[in-house]
Amino acid sequence: MQPAPKALRLHIGLFGRRNVGKSSLLNAITRQQVSIVSAVAGTTTDPVEKPMELLPLGPVLFVDTAGVDDEGALGELRMQRTRAILDRVDIGVVVTEAGAWGAFEDGLIGELQQRKVPVVVAVNKIDLRALPDDERGRLQRVSDALVELSALAGEGVGDFREALLRVAPADFFDSRRIVADLVPPGEVAVLVVPIDKEAPKGRLILPQVMAIRDLLDGESLALVTQDRELRRALAGLAKPPALVVTDSQAFLKVAADVPPEVPMTSFSILMARFQGDLAEQVRGTIAIEALKGGDRVLIAETCTHHPIGDDIGRVKIPRWLSQYVGSTLEFSHVQGRDFPADLSPYRLVVHCGNCTGNRREMLSRIHRCREAGVPITNYGLTIAYSLGICERALAPFPSALEAYHAACS
Ligand SMILES: Nc1nc2c(ncn2[C@@H]2O[C@H](COP(=O)(O)OP(=O)(O)OP(=O)(O)O)[C@@H](O)[C@H]2O)c(=O)[nH]1
Ligand code: SF4
Ligand SMILES: [Mg+2]
Numbered sequence: 001m002q003p004a005p006k007a008l009r010l011h012i013g014l015f016g017r018r019n020v021g022k023s024s025l026l027n028a029i030t031r032q033q034v035s036i037v038s039a040v041a042g043t044t045t046d047p048v049e050k051p052m053e054l055l056p057l058g059p060v061l062f063v064d065t066a067g068v069d070d071e072g073a074l075g076e077l078r079m080q081r082t083r084a085i086l087d088r089v090d091i092g093v094v095v096t097e098a099g100a101w102g103a104f105e106d107g108l109i110g111e112l113q114q115r116k117v118p119v120v121v122a123v124n125k126i127d128l129r130a131l132p133d134d135e136r137g138r139l140q141r142v143s144d145a146l147v148e149l150s151a152l153a154g155e156g157v158g159d160f161r162e163a164l165l166r167v168a169p170a171d172f173f174d175s176r177r178i179v180a181d182l183v184p185p186g187e188v189a190v191l192v193v194p195i196d197k198e199a200p201k202g203r204l205i206l207p208q209v210m211a212i213r214d215l216l217d218g219e220s221l222a223l224v225t226q227d228r229e230l231r232r233a234l235a236g237l238a239k240p241p242a243l244v245v246t247d248s249q250a251f252l253k254v255a256a257d258v259p260p261e262v263p264m265t266s267f268s269i270l271m272a273r274f275q276g277d278l279a280e281q282v283r284g285t286i287a288i289e290a291l292k293g294g295d296r297v298l299i300a301e302t303c304t305h306h307p308i309g310d311d312i313g314r315v316k317i318p319r320w321l322s323q324y325v326g327s328t329l330e331f332s333h334v335q336g337r338d339f340p341a342d343l344s345p346y347r348l349v350v351h352c353g354n355c356t357g358n359r360r361e362m363l364s365r366i367h368r369c370r371e372a373g374v375p376i377t378n379y380g381l382t383i384a385y386s387l388g389i390c391e392r393a394l395a396p397f398p399s400a401l402e403a404y405h406a407a408c409s
Contacts, residue, residue, distance in 0.1 A: 009051060009061040010172050012164065013085050015108050016095035018042050018067025021124040024151035025095060026050060026064045029160065035064045042067060045078070047085055056277060056367035057165055057172075063089065068104075086111050090169055093120045094143070098129040101139065109142050118144045118167035122160060127153050158371045165363055173359040178274045179211050180218025182263070182396050183242040188221045190233055191267075192246035192254050195226055197309050206355040207267040210274075211245060230257045243396060245270060248380040249312065255389050263396040268380025271353030276362045276378065279403040280370070282394065285385050286407040287348050287375035293327030295347040300365070302357035304336045317350060317382055324386040339365055343372040350382050 014022040023035035023044050035048045048064040063085050066078040086092070092112040094105055112119050121143035123131050127150040131139075139146050145163035149156025183189045193199075193208055204212075208224075215222040223241070225233040227250040234241070240262050246254040248266040258264045272278045291297070299313045307314045318331045334340065343349065349369055354362045369376040377385075384393040394401045 009059045010057060010091065010168060011061050011063060011089045012091045012093060013063045013065060013089035014093050014095055015065055015082065015086075016067065017100065017104060020067070020095045020097050020100065021151045022067070022095045023048070023064050025093075025122060025124060025149075025160070026062050028151040028154055028157050029054070030062070034062075047081060054161065054164070055280060055370060056161065056363040057168060058277070060164075083111070086115065086117075089117055090172065091120060091164060091167055092117045093122050093164075095122045095124055097125045098123055098131045098135065101135065106142070118169070120145045120147060120160070120163045120167055123148045124151055126150050127155070158367075162364065162367055165360065165367065168360070170360075173363075176274055177218065178214040179243070179245065179270050180214045180220055183215060183218065183220040185219040186221070187242040188223055188237060189215055190230070190237075190241045190244045191222055191224045192227050192230055192244065192250055193224055194247055194250045196249075198311065207271050207353055208247075210355065211267060211270065227253050227257075230254060234258070248383040249316065251383055251389060251393070252387055255387075255392060260392075265393045265396050266380040266384065268353045268378060269384070269393055269397075271355055272378040272381060273397065273400070275354040275357065275359050276351070277366050278397060278400045280366055281351075281376060281378045281381055282390075282400050282403045283407045284348070284369070284375035285377040285381040285390065286404070288321065288324065288377070288382065288385055291321070291325045291329060291347060293325070294330065295325075296330045296332065296345050297321065298340070298343070298346045298349045299331055299333045300339060300349060301333075301335045301352040302354045302362075303352075312379060313350075313352065317379060320383060320386045321350075339368075343369060343374045346374050349374055349376040351376060351378050353379060 014026060016022050018041035023037045026035050027033055027037060030050055030052055034050045036043055044064055044066045046066065050062045052060060054060045065082045065085055068079050068082045094108050096105055109119055121139050126148045131148050144167045147156055147160045147163045149160055179189060191208065191211060193204065212222050223233055240259065244254065244258045244262055244264040246266050248268045251266060255264065272281050299317060301313055310316055313333060322329050366376055384390045390404060394404055
């Protein structure tokens with residue numbers, strides 16, 4: 001997999017007194033011994049950096065710092081190094097223990113707030129001592145998010161991930177392309193838009209409009225056609241297009257008309273990448289294989305449109321999935337903000353492309369599914385998988401294809 005450049009990673013600094021468990025928290029979240037942990041105060045002397053893919057956020061760089069409450073020349077040197085890290089983090093985590101908060105932690109919060117960096121307060125070692133209510137109230141007021149956890153027992157680590165997602169700066173989620181990164185400037189993307197009775201009258205739907213706008217921004221060319229004109233459109237091009245994007249419902253016909261060497265995917269898969277987490281939703285897709293008769297499947301849509309005719313979420317996906325599994329599944333539908341608090345009854349969540357929602361909320365839903373052990377996929381991925389063309393539809397996205405192969409093996 002191509003690693004994300006360091007500059008594109010969200011930098012997360014772990015700060016706090018010596019021995020509060022900063023390194024232990026890093027190890028708990030990475031599930032690796034990245035940083036040395038010991039009962040001796042002052043174990044971490046130089047900052048330790050760990051780049052990783054942190055679900056549900058994406059590429060991050062953790063920086064574990066030396067505990068900075070000690071005095072003397074060595075303490076001042078550590079403090080200077082820590083200040084340099086304060087200057088470059090996107091999120092500051094102040095690690096503490098119940099009853100330990102004092103002027104030192106207030107100072108750290110002040111430093112972070114001066115730099116307009118969001119703050120997560122992580123109260124560690126709750127296995128030893130719970131956080132009293134009055135202290136909880138005070139810490140909630142000084143932080144953007146408060147988490148109580150035990151790095152040693154692995155308790156609350158999921159809440160910690162969720163807190164990082166909640167406070168992460170909005171531009172971390174917005175800097176991605178929908179499609180233009182797949183189509184070099186001056187090259188053609190063919191967009192296949194069937195005009196059937198489910199298509200809204202007189203306009204295009206949002207994912208199609210967003211893709212066209214992104215191609216224009218990227219100075220690429222967009223050729224928009226109905227599925228039945230696709231062959232003619234391809235034949236009219238001087239050279240093969242850089243990409244074909246289709247409405248998922250026309251997948252099979254389009255896959256047959258597009259030469260195998262031309263990359264092809266769907267609007268919905270593009271939206272999973274842009275508005276969700278494609279690799280995680282690809283892993284969720286493989287769970288279709290384990291579905292059996294009577295299993296409950298949740299179909300979730302971000303907007304509250306009125307279903308018409310052979311609505312994709314109400315009719316087509318249930319039909320295709322049931323055909324693939326070969327027996328009757330039980331489908332529930334939710335729209336808008338009604339994502340259930342309890343996901344345990346479901347064996348699979350199939351989510352729409354979330355074109356009208358925001359990515360942070362979608363990542364939060366994906367995170368909740370992970371925590372509940374319920375796989376989550378997306379409309380386009382489900383359709384591609386049940387039609388047997390998932391590999392082809394993922395070929396434009398090497399890391400998602402890698403996730404697919406890893407999950408299948
Ligand atoms: N009971 C308990 N002990 C913990 C927990 N987290 C860390 N510890 C212990 O606390 C001690 C210090 O942990 P470290 O992770 O090294 O702490 P640190 O903040 O990185 O310390 P310095 O690098 O010295 O600043 C070790 O003995 C850990 O095993 C926890 O959640 N519960
Ligand atoms: S929010 Fe979801 S259901 Fe609504 S138009 Fe976008 S992809 Fe379709
Ligand atoms: Mg340490």
